[in-house]
Amino acid sequence: MGFEPPQRLVRALGEVHGDPAAADWLARLPALTTEALSANGPELTVERVAAPGGRSSLVLLVRRSDGTPAALKIAPSGAAPELESAALAHWNGWGAVQLMGSDGGALLLERLHPExxxxxxxxxxxxxxxxxxxxxxxxxxxxxxxxxxxxxxxxxxxxxxxxxxxxxxxxxxxxxxxxxxxxxxxxxxxxxxxxxxxxxxxxxxxxxxxxxxxxxxxxxxxxxxxxxxxxxxxxxxxxxxxxxxxxxxxxxxxxxxxxxxxxxxxxxxxxxxxxxxxxxxxxxxxxxxxxxxxxxxxxxx
Structure with a gap:
């Protein structure tokens, strides 16, 4: 998938004072995105990158094969996506976005209105x-x-x-x-x-x-x-x-x-x-x- 990560995310990762892990994650982001999409099989169609987006993750607005809109969030390990997943699963949609699935550093979420x-x-x-x-x-x-x-x-x-x-x-x-x-x-x-x-x-x-x-x-x-x-x-x-x-x-x-x-x-x-x-x-x-x-x-x- 070809895309440019939002500049807000690039700037934020650049603030991590030369952290090689942050730079490596950003360099591997296109490949990580492809892997995350593949992990969900052929059921996800990418619509666009959410911009300006966050300071610690990439969010793709996607659509499932049944037409359901969703959001795919891809985050580095430093952002602890596994803990975010655990919290969202525990809230189970009560006051928070619904977790639809997770795989490593990628979370499939209910689509909200990011704007x-x-x-x-x-x-x-x-x-x-x-x-x-x-x-x-x-x-x-x-x-x-x-x-x-x-x-x-x-x-x-x-x-x-x-x-x-x-x-x-x-x-x-x-x-x-x-x-x-x-x-x-x-x-x-x-x-x-x-x-x-x-x-x-x-x-x-x-x-x-x-x-x-x-x-x-x-x-x-x-x-x-x-x-x-x-x-x-x-x-x-x-x-x-x-x-x-x-x-x-x-x-x-x-x-x-x-x-x-x-x-x-x-x-x-x-x-x-x-x-x-x-x-x-x-x-x-x-x-x-x-x-x-x-x-x-x-x-x-």
């Missing part, structure tokens, strides 16, 4: 729909699961944050506050539920079976406040541009916490940690504007 996410709605309506969607995902994890915990995932990200603060002393107060918040939060987790891991408005797409369904989980287990924290800073560019952005951000923490019965202080702490971690990571890979906006948001908290 229509919650970001197409006014902000207040988008947050309301997002809250209603994410609450469906918070279920008991499957027995014998292989998902990492919130403590494990965030623990792997602390050293890069310290390195960022060391390289730029101006970041030290924010990084120290974020790390201190994490230490306090992981000392006691009030619950252990299956989480999406990267939930935000752009990860909720319009569907036929249900109005809105979640895609692209990076599943892990832990407390709801961690999962909700990324949603708090959605549309951060609009918040930064608003004269009342700081007050709006703090109100959003309280509103989302109250609407989903999540502790306000725990949501505040995880929002701070995740914003500082994301901001320092964006700066490290050269996404300066994104990093600066995210860290300015973190400073408001």
């Amino acid at each position: 229509v996410s919650l970001r197409s709605l006014p902000e207040a309506k988008a947050l309301l729909e997002a809250a209603g969607t994410v609450r469906r995902l918070w279920v008991e994890p499957p027995a014998g699961h292989s998902f990492e915990t919130v403590e494990e995932r965030t623990g792997r990200r602390t050293e890069p944050m310290r390195a960022a603060a060391k390289a730029d002393p101006m970041l030290e107060p924010l990084v120290s506050a974020a790390l201190a918040a994490r230490e306090e939060l992981v000392a006691h987790s009030p619950e252990v539920l299956l989480l999406h891991g990267n939930f935000r408005q752009s990860k909720v797409l319009a569907g036929e079976r249900a109005p809105w369904l979640t895609v692209g989980p990076e599943p892990l287990v832990g407390e709801r406040a961690y999962d909700l924290a990324r949603l708090v800073r959605d549309r951060v560019e609009d918040l930064i541009a608003s004269p009342g952005g700081a007050a709006t951000a703090r109100r959003r923490v309280n509103k989302l916490a109250d609407s989903l019965d999540v502790d306000r202080e725990r949501l505040h702490g995880w929002t701070l940690f995740r914003a500082v971690e994301s901001g320092t990571r964006a700066l490290a890979v050269g996404r300066r504007q994104e990093g600066e906006l995210t860290l300015e948001f973190a400073g408001w908290l």
Whole structure:
């Protein structure tokens, strides 16, 4: 199959600082796509590549032999497609895209409308729909699961944050506050539920079976406040541009916490940690504007 991978995916993989595995996967992507299509036999017809697509996988819009539309997602091993498959299978379509089949790094998924996410709605309506969607995902994890915990995932990200603060002393107060918040939060987790891991408005797409369904989980287990924290800073560019952005951000923490019965202080702490971690990571890979906006948001908290 001849195609050009979306530039968003190419740029994102290029940020992995010369990682030979990422470069090798991108070079082998045409062959991997052919293999994934062959694994499904003659039943799949490719319509087009979904663009701009994601930052860690290729999505092909396909059609099965009976005419059913579907999406074929091909991801590198670093994106842990087997864990995404396990989470989607456990949710079984409840609040999330339906898994139709999987083979190695390829997932065959229910076709949604990739061009229509919650970001197409006014902000207040988008947050309301997002809250209603994410609450469906918070279920008991499957027995014998292989998902990492919130403590494990965030623990792997602390050293890069310290390195960022060391390289730029101006970041030290924010990084120290974020790390201190994490230490306090992981000392006691009030619950252990299956989480999406990267939930935000752009990860909720319009569907036929249900109005809105979640895609692209990076599943892990832990407390709801961690999962909700990324949603708090959605549309951060609009918040930064608003004269009342700081007050709006703090109100959003309280509103989302109250609407989903999540502790306000725990949501505040995880929002701070995740914003500082994301901001320092964006700066490290050269996404300066994104990093600066995210860290300015973190400073408001």
